[in-house]
Amino acid sequence: MLKSLYIDPEKCTGCLQCEMACSLENTGIFNPSQSRIKVFSFEDAGRKVPYTCTQCDEAWCMQACPVDAIKLDKHTGAKVVEEETCVGCKVCTISCPFGTINYVAETGKVQKCDLCGGDPACAAACPTEAITFVDANWTGLERMRTWAARANEASL
Amino acid sequence: MGWTRKILRVNLTEGTCKAEDLNMTWAKDYLGSRGLATKYLVEEMDPKVDPLSPENKLIMATGPLTGTMASTGGRYTVVTKGPLTGAIACSNSGGYFGAEMKFAGWDMIIFEGRSEKPVYLMLENDRAELKDASHLWGTSTWHTEEQIKKDNQDPQIRVSSIGKAGENQVLFSCVVNDLHRAAGRSGVGAVMGSKNLKAVALRGTKGVSGIEDFTEFAKVTKEKKAILAENAVTGQGLPTYGTQVLMNVINEMGALPTRNHKSVQFEDANAISAEAMAKPRESDGKAQLVTNAACFGCTIACGRISKIDKEHFTVVNKPQYWGASGGLEYEAAWALGAANGVNDLDALQYANLICNEQGMDPISFGATIGAVMEMYENGTLDEAAIGVKAPFGSAAALCELVDMTANGVGFGVEIGLGSKRLCEKYGQPELSMSVKGQEFPAYDARGIQGMGLTYATSNRGACHLRSYTVASEVLGIPVKTDPLTTDGKPELVMAFQDATAAFDSSGLCIFTSFAWSLADIQPQIDAACEGEWSLEKLSQVGERIWNMEKMFNLEAGLTKDDDRLPKRLTTEPAEMGPAKGLVSGVPEMLPKYYEIRGWDTEGHPKAETKARLGL
Numbered sequence: 154m155l156k157s158l159y160i161d162p163e164k165c166t167g168c169l170q171c172e173m174a175c176s177l178e179n180t181g182i183f184n185p186s187q188s189r190i191k192v193f194s195f196e197d198a199g200r201k202v203p204y205t206c207t208q209c210d211e212a213w214c215m216q217a218c219p220v221d222a223i224k225l226d227k228h229t230g231a232k233v234v235e236e237e238t239c240v241g242c243k244v245c246t247i248s249c250p251f252g253t254i255n256y257v258a259e260t261g262k263v264q265k266c267d268l269c270g271g272d273p274a275c276a277a278a279c280p281t282e283a284i285t286f287v288d289a290n291w292t293g294l295e296r297m298r299t300w301a302a303r304a305n306e307a308s309l
Numbered sequence: 310m311g312w313t314r315k316i317l318r319v320n321l322t323e324g325t326c327k328a329e330d331l332n333m334t335w336a337k338d339y340l341g342s343r344g345l346a347t348k349y350l351v352e353e354m355d356p357k358v359d360p361l362s363p364e365n366k367l368i369m370a371t372g373p374l375t376g377t378m379a380s381t382g383g384r385y386t387v388v389t390k391g392p393l394t395g396a397i398a399c400s401n402s403g404g405y406f407g408a409e410m411k412f413a414g415w416d417m418i419i420f421e422g423r424s425e426k427p428v429y430l431m432l433e434n435d436r437a438e439l440k441d442a443s444h445l446w447g448t449s450t451w452h453t454e455e456q457i458k459k460d461n462q463d464p465q466i467r468v469s470s471i472g473k474a475g476e477n478q479v480l481f482s483c484v485v486n487d488l489h490r491a492a493g494r495s496g497v498g499a500v501m502g503s504k505n506l507k508a509v510a511l512r513g514t515k516g517v518s519g520i521e522d523f524t525e526f527a528k529v530t531k532e533k534k535a536i537l538a539e540n541a542v543t544g545q546g547l548p549t550y551g552t553q554v555l556m557n558v559i560n561e562m563g564a565l566p567t568r569n570h571k572s573v574q575f576e577d578a579n580a581i582s583a584e585a586m587a588k589p590r591e592s593d594g595k596a597q598l599v600t601n602a603a604c605f606g607c608t609i610a611c612g613r614i615s616k617i618d619k620e621h622f623t624v625v626n627k628p629q630y631w632g633a634s635g636g637l638e639y640e641a642a643w644a645l646g647a648a649n650g651v652n653d654l655d656a657l658q659y660a661n662l663i664c665n666e667q668g669m670d671p672i673s674f675g676a677t678i679g680a681v682m683e684m685y686e687n688g689t690l691d692e693a694a695i696g697v698k699a700p701f702g703s704a705a706a707l708c709e710l711v712d713m714t715a716n717g718v719g720f721g722v723e724i725g726l727g728s729k730r731l732c733e734k735y736g737q738p739e740l741s742m743s744v745k746g747q748e749f750p751a752y753d754a755r756g757i758q759g760m761g762l763t764y765a766t767s768n769r770g771a772c773h774l775r776s777y778t779v780a781s782e783v784l785g786i787p788v789k790t791d792p793l794t795t796d797g798k799p800e801l802v803m804a805f806q807d808a809t810a811a812f813d814s815s816g817l818c819i820f821t822s823f824a825w826s827l828a829d830i831q832p833q834i835d836a837a838c839e840g841e842w843s844l845e846k847l848s849q850v851g852e853r854i855w856n857m858e859k860m861f862n863l864e865a866g867l868t869k870d871d872d873r874l875p876k877r878l879t880t881e882p883a884e885m886g887p888a889k890g891l892v893s894g895v896p897e898m899l900p901k902y903y904e905i906r907g908w909d910t911e912g913h914p915k916a917e918t919k920a921r922l923g924l
Contacts, residue, residue, distance in 0.1 A: 166548075166603035166610035169405075173378045173606065176516060177527065183377050184412065184516020186465075196488060199599040199614035199633030278378070280538065280608035 155230050157289040158266075158273060160203050164283035167192055167201035174278035178269055187257070189266040190275045190284070203284055205275070206253035206266040208232055214265070217248035230289065231268040239263055310519035311373025311838040312336055313416050317437055319430060321504050322363060322422030326430070326437035331416050337840060338923065340847075341372035343399050344814035344854040346388035346417055350397075351857060353419075356865035360392035360496075361478060361503040363423035369410070369469070369509065370418075372816025373838050374830075376411030376517040376605075379530045380537055381818035383408045383605025390865065391495030392503075393480040393673065393727050394745040394770040397861045400483065400497045401774070401813055402469075403604030404490030409467040412513025420506060429453075429470070429508035431461065434515055442507035446476060449666045450485040457510045470508035471498045472667035477717040478502050479725035481673035481748075485665060489635025490604060493670045495747060495769050496727075526836040533829055534608050540824035542784065547611035547820065548601050552639035553583035555751075555779075562783065562792065563886020564756025565643065566749065568650045568701045569679035570742045570875075573753045573883045577652035581642050585654055586615065593618045597654055599633045609820060613637060615658055623659035623708050636661040640773070643751035644675025649682055649707055656704035660711040667715035676748035677728040678710055680740050689735050695720045742878075745770035745871050754878045754895065756888035757782050759790070759798045761895045762902060765872045766802065768858035774819060776805035786823055793887065795894035799902035807851035814854060827851075853922040856906075856914050860924065869912045872899060 172188035180187045190205035212232045215223040222238035223245065225231075234254075239262040245254050246263060254265040266273075268286075276286040287294070314331045332349075339345040346368040358364040367389040374382045385407030391398030410418070413434050420430075427442040445453045454468040467487065474482035475498030482498030483491045501507075520526050537543040546554045559565045560578035567575040579585060586598040597617070603610035614633050617624050624630040636642075636658055645657040664671040678699075684690045685699040692698050696719045699706040713721025723731055728741040728748055742749050747770025754761030759778030764771040773779070778801055782792035790801060808827050812819050815830055827847055835842040862871075878893040903910060907918030914924070 166601060166607075168603035168607050168610065169605055170378065170608065177378065177523070180516070181523070182516045182518040183520070184514070184518075185408075186412065186514035187516065196634075197632035199602070199616070201602070280380075280534065281610070 155289040156271070156286050157208065157230070157292060158205065158268070158276060159285050159287045159292045159295075161283050161285075161295070162200060162202040164281045165192065165201040165203055166281055166283075167194060168280065170278040170280060171203060171275035171284055174274040178274040179264070189253075189264060203275075204253070206232070207251070208266075208268070213248040213250060214245035214254045217244045219244060226267070226270075229268045229271045232265070233267040234263055234265055236260070236262050310521060311834070312341065313411060313414050313517075313519060315415055317415050317418045317432065318421070319418060319437070319439070320421045321424040321428065321439070321506060324424070324439055326439065328435075338850065339854060340811065340814035340834075340850050341416065342370050342375070342384065342386045342814045342816055343388065343401065344810060344850060346370035346386055347397060347399065347854065347858060347861070349417070349419065350388055350390075351861055354390075356390065356861045358390060360390040360395065360500060363504070365390050365500055365503075367420045367497070367500050367504065367506075368417055371407050371410050371416055372814055374833060375816030376408040377520065377530070377837060378527065378606065379817060379833050379837075380534045380608040381604070381606055381821050382816055383607065384816050384818055385410060386813065387484055387492035387497045389497055389500045391497065391769065392478070392499045393496040394747050395865060396495075396745050396770060396867055396871075397768050397858045398495035398497050398500075399769055399858070400492035400494050402484070402486055402490050402492040403607070403818060404487030405605045406467045406469050406486035406490075406511065407816070408605040409511040409513045411517050412515055413511050414513065414515045418509065420504060423503065424505040427505045427507050429457065429506070429510060431510045433512040445507050447473065449473065450668050451488060451666050453508050454488060457508060461510070463512060465512060467511045468508055470668070471501045472669075472715070473717065474667045474669045474715055474725070475499055475502040477725065479669060479714065479717075480727045480730070481670040481677070481725075482668050483670045485668045489665045491665070491668070491670070494672065494772065498668045520837050521839050522836050526833070529832045529836050533825065533833060536829065537608055537821060537824050542786070542823040543609045543821065547609050547823075550583035551601065551611050551613045553586060553613065553637060553642055555639045556582035556642060557584070558783065559752060562756050563883055563888040564753040564792070565647050566742070566751065566753045567647045569648065569683040569740065570749070570753065570877055571683070572885070573756050573888060574886050575647040575650070578647060580652045581646040581654055581657060586613070586637065590618055592620060597658060604818070607818065609818075611820060617655045617658050617662075621655040621659070622705075623656055630659065630662055634662055635665060640750050641671040641675070644672045644748075645707060646675075647751075648675050648679040650701035651704050651707050652702070653704035656708055659708055663711045663715050669715060672750050673727055673748040674711065674714060674724070676742055677724055677731060678707060679742065680728040680732050681710070681724065682706070683740055684732070684735055684737060689737060739876050742875055743771055744874060745867065747771045752779060753883070753888070754874060754893040755883040755891045756886065757792045758795050758894055758898075759792070759801055761874060761878065761893035762798055762802045762898045763805075765874055765895045765899060766806070766902060768855070768862055774809070776802045776809060777819070777822075778802060778805055780823060784823070787826060793891060795898050799898050799905055802902065803905055806855050807848060809851070810854040811847050811851035814850065849922065853924065856918065856922055856924055859912075860914060863913060872912060
């Protein structure tokens with residue numbers, strides 16, 4: 154079964170455990186500035202919103218890369234940057250409509266979410282289940298369940 | 310390692326910023342944050358200095374677990390000599406600022422001297438620069454944060470700043486970071502103001518790499534997070550209701566100080582409680598509470614984010630206050646509400662917003678208003694003197710006076726002196742509900758006896774966060790004790806004080822201690838830091854820090870007389886509730902406390918105590 158990250162901003166408290174977990178997994182240290190998932194704060198609304206790559210099927214980044222450095226991981230569906238091939242041209246960062254692939258000045262390469270090979274550290278670290286890793290065909294399941302419960306209550 | 314092993318020394322008089330190695334001998338004896346910063350202060354500064362002179366130093370310090378995945382690992386402490394108290398000041402804050410300091414590669418920043426012109430420190434990794442802050446002076450903490458991000462074209466900067474209250478040296482002004490978190494007590498904001506230091510802006514991209522054993526650390530911090538999640542207080546009570554869960558509980562115990570401690574129960578407590586915050590308002594059908602929120606790394610998320618009704622009298626035609634913002638937390642709701650007999654929830658949130666916006670401690674501000682209202686009612690002060698009618702219960706007066714104090718207008722300037730100086734000025738010193746000049750927080754010393762001793766002996770003046778015996782006396786953590794007796798309280802207070810000093814010095818939040826004991830933070834520190842960190846060592850670090858703070862105060866000129874409660878609490882019995890007929894037993898507890906501390910009858914640590922602790 155293919156799985157995908159599912160983000161529910163309503164549950165996010167802004168603790169940044171996801172950013173810490175992501176940086177630990179990918180760089181070996183605690184460094185949110187190197188995290189591939191970012192939590193945005195919308196102060197006026199009191200909302201925190203985690204955001205990362207959604208792994209588009211026809212990924213703009215992959216198609217734009219002139220050296221084929223972005224590969225599909227068939228096992229997870231993730232679009233993965235091959236660091237040794239990447240030349241740091243940044244064309245992918247221009248082509249991605251969502252901004253979720255970014256250049257890293259320190260390495261001269263780009264980085265993006267690779268779903269940690271099928272066990273995303275961000276989802277494991279999230280204390281409120283604002284980030285979950287679920288059946289890619291049923292990311293709407295929890296929301297459907299919530300509304301089904303309301304329909305059920307109304308009919309009682 | 311845990312530590313970055315680097316400190317930044319900023320001399321504001323000279324305009325210089327210099328990197329230094331962290332003194333690792335001290336780090337191993339005082340851990341970090343509260344303990345280590347106080348050690349630096351004690352070693353470098355004469356405790357007799359005027360707190361608002363250039364001779365005072367101000368230190369912002371992280372702990373070894375700040376900026377890590379340990380739950381709540383985002384705290385930093387502001388340590389200086391407090392202008393409200395003349396004692397050691399040590400104010401702890403969450404938000405994201407502390408972790409950013411570590412990510413930039415620093416354990417602490419020491420500020421010395423006084424700048425001729427307003428400046429702010431911009432610290433981006435290794436690059437430290439004092440920048441002109443003339444355009445920020447006279448503006449709020451909210452504007453300052455926004456403007457610094459704009460000026461530097463970087464939305465990811467984290468900012469700690471003072472508002473107008475700190476600039477005006479309001480004696481209970483605080484340092485605000487991330488819009489609504491604050492190093493709140495003892496007037497640390499006024500010290501920044503006296504130095505012409507408007508703000509500290511941080512941007513760190515280095516991360517925390519110096520963890521002794523990453524694998525063990527990841528494992529043990531995950532196990533400890535599970536304990537917080539499963540605990541009724543940290544897993545359910547605090548995220549759902551926030552600290553405000555206490556309002557009705559403490560009121561029912563007869564320990565909710567009301568109308569400047571004249572009473573111990575507030576008839577309208579429910580109207581200013583967590584339950585009221587979650588209930589749709591009659592006016593606009595919406596609840597004040599929008600959501601809960603976490604500080605950096607925190608898996609508890611007790612913070613409250615709220616909105617005031619746009620039609621409420623405090624914010625009509627003021628759209629800048631219509632958005633979501635921090636509050637109400639229990640201490641602020643009590644100080645602005647019950648302490649003054651005010652029951653208008655949105656008025657309390659408005660006063661709270663102004664405290665955040667211009668950088669004031671809502672506890673000391675609210676409690677000082679309580680004294681003002683009592684002096685208004687007893688005829689000492691009248692409308693002409695104050696500028697408004699100020700009877701107990703007046704939401705209008707509260708909101709008018711918060712504006713006046715925050716902006717340094719009229720009688721607000723006198724309120725900014727705090728209740729002790731204000732009440733002395735008007736010949737009624739006994740009406741200041743304070744110890745060492747710092748106002749009480751939200752627990753009456755007659756209804757919760759351990760808290761009386763906590764206030765009397767707190768090194769930074771009256772405070773609940775030095776030994777929160779409420780945990781034991783009310784919630785039964787770690788064991789239930791009877792709140793109405795003094796038996797065993799000196800021992801309880803001492804144990805809590807020492808453990809809290811260790812928690813505070815680690816970089817973690819003391820709220821974890823509802824679920825964790827020292828034995829739970831010990832393995833986290835041990836995995837992060839080099840060397841052996843046993844439970845015994847950690848306990849002794851806590852006791853050492855407590856005694857060091859006490860010795861600072863003694864050298865600053867404080868005496869046994871400063872370990873007393875106001876007469877009201879020791880001579881006027883509670884008139885209602887479970888504590889009816891009781892006064893605070895501090896006078897009988899204090900000698901026993903000194904004795905078990907290894908102090909003489911005047912409260913001076915004995916030679917053998919100092920020797921045992923290496924002081």
